[in-house]
Amino acid sequence: MYRYLRNVIFKLDPEVDHHIVEFCLKHFAPLPLVNDFLANQFCYFDECLSQEVLGMRFYNPVGLAAGFDKNATMIExxxxxGFGFIEAGSTTLYPQEGNPKPRIFRFVQEESIQNAMGFNNDGAVKIAERVKKIYPFQIPIAINLGKNKTAEDALKNYEENLKVFKDLGDFYVFNVSSPNTPNLRDLQNESFVKELFSMARSHTDKPLFLKVCPDNVIEQTLKVCESAISGGANGIVATNTTMDYSLLRSPKNIGGISGRALRNKSREAFYEISKAFFGKATLVAVGGIFDGEEAYSRIKMGATLVEVYSAMIFEGPSVCKKINKEIANLLRQDGYNHISEAIGVDIR
Ligand SMILES: Cc1cc2nc3c(=O)[nH]c(=O)nc-3n(C[C@H](O)[C@H](O)[C@H](O)COP(=O)(O)O)c2cc1C
Incomplete structure (x- = not known):
């Protein structure tokens, strides 16, 4: 059914669609009857998918990637x-408008998205007020932390941002890999990342993650991940969008690419990261995951959790249930009783 609906939805500007979805989720989803209907329709429970990770309970391994709920208005x-967890943000310490519109483009045939949003968000204080109203929540909430475009002292900006969320959220993801804030990706260097996580660790005992891009030379990415872990990070989220515009037939000249076009590049980066850090850090795979088969292959590659964004846009709201069902079936086909038995089997 979503395939038909999508033809209508895709006639509108992506940001207009996003606001419509946000309005509906915010105002209608909490109504009791709607709430029950949605839960029945989209949530999937299977003990074989439920796991405890870093002290948090995930009833399934499929989360919503950062950027969809930048302002934490739609968590409920x-x-x-049906998501097992939600990554809100990226938030920045101060509110900001983001880049001029249009800044998000769909490539329907290639089931890909190119975005140059530039961390448009309401700012940490306002977003934290929203999270406070629902926290602690029924599923883990991650806060993805970004940097203000004009902040000169990046470390301080991240620090103040984190401090606003100190008692909110179950874990934190530091985003130094968005292509849409000038020079942000330059922060993916060993010394900054080490300082970043040492700073974060001095403020909180909660799990900390680094989100990396898929575009750097892999040896450099591995060094940066190593620095993050030695600074106190518990895990790596791989990957953010790519700036490899050769992956689309008619790309725009701005922003980062998500979706099917990103899949192989993201998977390759994830694989290398997992070969280096599986068993030493908790790994979260994101980038071009549209079905249970791809999700399961990343799990076997070492992902404890996976995330989706573009798949929600192209496959619709039932995608999470579909992926979870498929993972559960694939686990059983391979003779596993629980997801933990499959995590990392391909690289062990
Ligand atoms: C419109 C849009 C906005 C995004 N905003 C953020 C963001 O604010 N922070 C972040 O870490 N990633 C952001 N991302 C990247 C996603 O979290 C994810 O890493 C990427 O889209 C790859 O996953 P996918 O192929 O499933 O979409 C954004 C992606 C899109 C499409």
Whole structure:
């Protein structure tokens, strides 16, 4: 059904669609009857998918990637879409408008998205007020932390941002890999990342993650991940969008690419990261995951959790349930009783 609906939805500007979805999830999803309907329709429970990770309980391994709920306005509604966890943000310390529009483009045939949003968000204080109203929540909430475009002292900016969320959120993801804030990706260097996580560790005992891009030379990415872990990070989220515009037939000249076009590049980066850090850090795979088969292959490659964004846009709200069902079937086909038995089997 979503395939038909999508033809209508895709006639509108992506940001207009996003605001419509946000309005519906915010206002209608919490209504009792709607709430029950959505939960029945989209949530999937299977003991074989439920796991405890870093002290948090995930009833399934499929989370919503950062950027969809930048302002934490939809967490309750999104939970009803069946996600095992939600990554809100990226938030920045101060509110900012982001880049001029249009800044998000769909490539329907290639089931890909190119975005140059530039961390448009309401700012940490306002977003934290929203999270406070629902936290602690029924599923883990991650806060993805970004940097203000004009902040000169990046470390301080991240630090103040983190401090606003100190008692909110179950874990934190530091985003130094968005292509849409000038020079942000330059922060993916060993010394900054080490300082970043040492700073973060001095403020919180909660799990900390680094989100990396898929575009750097892999040896450099591995060094940066190593620095993050030695600074106190518990895990790596791989990957953010790519700036490899050769992956689309008619790309725009701005922003980062997500979706099917990103899949192989993201998977390759994830594989290398996992070969180096499986068993030493908790790994979260994101980038071009649209079905249970791809999700399961990343799990076997070492991902404890996976995330989706573009798949929600192209496959619709039932995608999370579909992926979870498929993972559960694939686990059983391979003779496993529980997801933990499959994590990392391909690289062990
Ligand atoms: C419109 C849009 C906005 C995004 N904003 C953020 C963001 O604010 N922070 C972040 O870490 N990643 C952001 N991302 C990247 C996603 O979290 C994810 O890493 C990427 O889209 C790859 O996953 P996918 O192929 O499943 O979409 C954004 C992606 C899109 C499409």
């Amino acid at each position: 509604g999104l939970a009803l879409m």
